[in-house]
Amino acid sequence: MKKVAILNSYFAKDISKRHQEILHFIKSKGGQILVSELVQKAKTTTKTIQKLEENGYIIIEDQEVLRLEQGIDDIRDQSKQLSQDQEQALEVINKLQGYGEILLHGVTGSGKTEVYLQAISPLLEQGKSALILVPEIGLTPQLTDRFRARFGDKVFVYHSNLSKGERYDTWRQMLPGEPQVIIGTRSAIFAPLPNLGLIILDEEHDSSFKQTQLSPNYHARTVAKWRGELENCPVILGSATPSLETWLSVNYPPSSSVNSYYLSLPERIGYRPLPPVKIVDMRDELKQGNRSIFSRPLQEALRNLKEKNQQAILFVNRRGHSTFVSCRICGYVMECPDCDVSLSYHYTHEGATQLLRCHYCNYTQIQPPKCPECNSPYFKFFGSGTQKVTQALEKEFPELTYIRFDSDTTRNKGSHRRLLEQFSRGEADILVGTQMLTKGLDLAQVTLVGVVSADGLLYLSDYRAAERAFQTLTQVAGRAGRGDEPGEVIIQTYSPENSVIQAVKKHDYHRFIDEELPRREELNFPPHGRLILVQLSGLDAIEVEKTAEKLGERFHETIGLDCEILGPAPASIMRVAKRYRWQILLKFLPEARVIIPDMKNWYKLCPNSVSLKIDIDPLHIN
Structure with a gap:
C-alpha cells in the first residue's frame, strides 16, 4: 500500500492554506500516514497529494501492510480479584x-x-x-x-x-x-x-x-x-x-x-455451585408412553425458559438429521457406495429434496422414493442429529427460538463468532450443537444444559471411549450456571447405572480415574504402556490384505518379546473413500523401551499401490 511521509517541514510563503492544513494533519499523525487514510480523514484527493510531492514537501512510497485478523472492539478491562486457590x-x-x-x-x-x-x-x-x-x-x-x-x-x-x-x-x-x-x-x-x-x-x-x-x-x-x-x-x-x-x-x-x-x-x-445433574432413564419414559426425543423433565425445563428469561444448551452427539435410513419392510439400509458406513439423512427445509450424505467421504445422493432392494416406499429414519432435534423443537416448542451450532452451520469464515454473538445478545432461547459446545464456551446466561442422548458416547469399540464420554459430558454440563443464576443439567440415557454417568452426576473426576486407571493398567493400554498403530490402505482389497500379512510376519521376526503384536486385522470401518484399510497394533509393555525399527524396510514390503501410515501413540484405533 502507498504511504505518505513528510520530507520538508518548512512551508514556503506561497503555499496554499489547504496544503498547509494537509501537512499539519500528516505531522499530527507522526509525520507519516497511508494515502488511503489521508484521503479519507483529511478529505482531500490523490491529485492534491501528488502536487505536494512535486513541490518537495512529502514523499509517496510503498509500505508493507500486514493483514492481521482482528476481533471486535472491546472495553479494556483490568485484572480481577483472585480467589485464594487462584x-x-x-x-x-x-x-x-x-x-x-x-x-x-x-x-x-x-x-x-x-x-x-x-x-x-x-x-x-x-x-x-x-x-x-x-x-x-x-x-x-x-x-x-x-x-x-x-x-x-x-x-x-x-x-x-x-x-x-x-x-x-x-x-x-x-x-x-x-x-x-x-x-x-x-x-x-x-x-x-x-x-x-x-x-x-x-x-x-x-x-x-x-x-x-x-x-x-x-x-x-x-x-x-x-x-x-x-x-x-x-x-x-x-x-x-x-x-x-x-x-x-x-x-x-x-x-x-x-x-x-x-x-x-x-x-x-x-x-457459585456446580450445577446439579439429573439423570433421566429413557426406558422409564418409554414405559410411560413418552415417545418424544425429550424426556418429561427436559420438556418442563424448556417450557420454563421464556418465563424465567433464561437460555439453554442442547447437546447432540451428531450433526445431520438421522444417523441411518432403513426400509421398514425388508430392513435394507442405505449405505455409502465408497465406504462401509451408512448414509446420514440431512434435512434442509420443508419441501426440499431429501439428501443422504456420508460423513467420511462426503458422498451425497438423493433419497430414493423406493427401496432399492424390495421396491417398498416405506422408510424409517433412525437416530437423532442436530437437525432432527431442531425439528422436534419447532414442533413441540414453537414459542422457543434456536440456533444450530455444528460443523454444517460454521463452515464459513467468521460464522463461529457470528452465531455465538447472536446467542449472547439473546436472539435465541436455545443453542443446539455437537461437541463444539463442550470446549470452553463461557455463556453466563445459560442456566439449562440438556444432553439428548448420552449413550452414543458410551458404547464405542475404543479403549478411550469411557474417558472421552466422561470428558465430553462433564464439559458440556459445565456450561450451565456460570452466571449469577444457578444452573441445572439433564442427561438422558438408557444406561443410568453406567459408572461414567454416575461420575458425571457428581462432577467427580477422581472417582472416574480411580475406576479407569486400573482397567488401563490391567490391559497395558496408555497411560500404562505405549502403542504404535500401523495402517495400510489401497484400492485393491486382496493386495492390501496380503501386504498386511507380510508386514505382520516381519514384525514377529524382528520386534522383541516385550511388544505384543495385535493383527493384522481389518480396520473397524474397512473401506473409506474406496480405499480398503488394514492395521497392525504394536503394544509395548509399561517397562519396555519403545524403539521404532528402521521403517525403510517396512516401506519396501509395500507395493506402490498400498499406502503405509505409522501413528505413534494413536488416540483412535479405527
Whole structure:
C-alpha cells in the first residue's frame, strides 16, 4: 500500500492554506500516514497529494501492510480479584524459572483464564511473548476478545480458518520478537516467537490437539513440552477433565529431574455451585408412553425458559438429521457406495429434496422414493442429529427460538463468532450443537444444559471411549450456571447405572480415574504402556490384505518379546473413500523401551499401490 511521509517541514510563503492544513494533519499523525487514510480523514484527493510531492514537501512510497485478523472492539478491562486457590496457582507459576510442566486442574467456571491472563501480564512487561493453544477454531473468538480487552493490540490469532495471506502476515509479524500473545490451534505450536516466555494448552485433554489427517502425525501437547524445554519456559496444561496421560505424568513423573506441578482450582468463581445433574432413564419414559426425543423433565425445563428469561444448551452427539435410513419392510439400509458406513439423512427445509450424505467421504445422493432392494416406499429414519432435534423443537416448542451450532452451520469464515454473538445478545432461547459446545464456551446466561442422548458416547469399540464420554459430558454440563443464576443439567440415557454417568452426576473426576486407571493398567493400554498403530490402505482389497500379512510376519521376526503384536486385522470401518484399510497394533509393555525399527524396510514390503501410515501413540484405533 502507498504511504505518505513528510520530507520538508518548512512551508514556503506561497503555499496554499489547504496544503498547509494537509501537512499539519500528516505531522499530527507522526509525520507519516497511508494515502488511503489521508484521503479519507483529511478529505482531500490523490491529485492534491501528488502536487505536494512535486513541490518537495512529502514523499509517496510503498509500505508493507500486514493483514492481521482482528476481533471486535472491546472495553479494556483490568485484572480481577483472585480467589485464594487462584492466587496460590499464580504464585507457583510466577516463581517458576525455566522449564516446568504445570497441570492447572480447575472445575468448569473456576477462573483458569484469569490465571492465564495474570501469568502473561508480567511476561509482556519483560519483553517476552506467550503462546496459547486451543483445540477448536470456535473457541478463538471469545478467548481472543477477552485477551484483547486486557492486552489490546498485542494479541494475534493463528489458525487454518484464516486466509493464506492472513496466516502469512501473522507469521511475519512474529519474527521481529516484539512481546505479544498468539492464540491458535495446534499448528500454532510452531509459531516463530523468538522470546517465548510461556506456553498454555487450554482444554489440554482434547483429541483435536492430535494431527491425524496428514503425515507426520503429532500431538501438540507433546511438541509443546519439547518446545518448552528448548525455550526453557513453563508449559501450562489447563483442563477441568485432564487426560489420563497428563494426570499420571504430573502426579507421578517418570524422572525426578522434571519440574512437575499439580495446581487445583476446586471451586467456581464467587463460590457459585456446580450445577446439579439429573439423570433421566429413557426406558422409564418409554414405559410411560413418552415417545418424544425429550424426556418429561427436559420438556418442563424448556417450557420454563421464556418465563424465567433464561437460555439453554442442547447437546447432540451428531450433526445431520438421522444417523441411518432403513426400509421398514425388508430392513435394507442405505449405505455409502465408497465406504462401509451408512448414509446420514440431512434435512434442509420443508419441501426440499431429501439428501443422504456420508460423513467420511462426503458422498451425497438423493433419497430414493423406493427401496432399492424390495421396491417398498416405506422408510424409517433412525437416530437423532442436530437437525432432527431442531425439528422436534419447532414442533413441540414453537414459542422457543434456536440456533444450530455444528460443523454444517460454521463452515464459513467468521460464522463461529457470528452465531455465538447472536446467542449472547439473546436472539435465541436455545443453542443446539455437537461437541463444539463442550470446549470452553463461557455463556453466563445459560442456566439449562440438556444432553439428548448420552449413550452414543458410551458404547464405542475404543479403549478411550469411557474417558472421552466422561470428558465430553462433564464439559458440556459445565456450561450451565456460570452466571449469577444457578444452573441445572439433564442427561438422558438408557444406561443410568453406567459408572461414567454416575461420575458425571457428581462432577467427580477422581472417582472416574480411580475406576479407569486400573482397567488401563490391567490391559497395558496408555497411560500404562505405549502403542504404535500401523495402517495400510489401497484400492485393491486382496493386495492390501496380503501386504498386511507380510508386514505382520516381519514384525514377529524382528520386534522383541516385550511388544505384543495385535493383527493384522481389518480396520473397524474397512473401506473409506474406496480405499480398503488394514492395521497392525504394536503394544509395548509399561517397562519396555519403545524403539521404532528402521521403517525403510517396512516401506519396501509395500507395493506402490498400498499406502503405509505409522501413528505413534494413536488416540483412535479405527
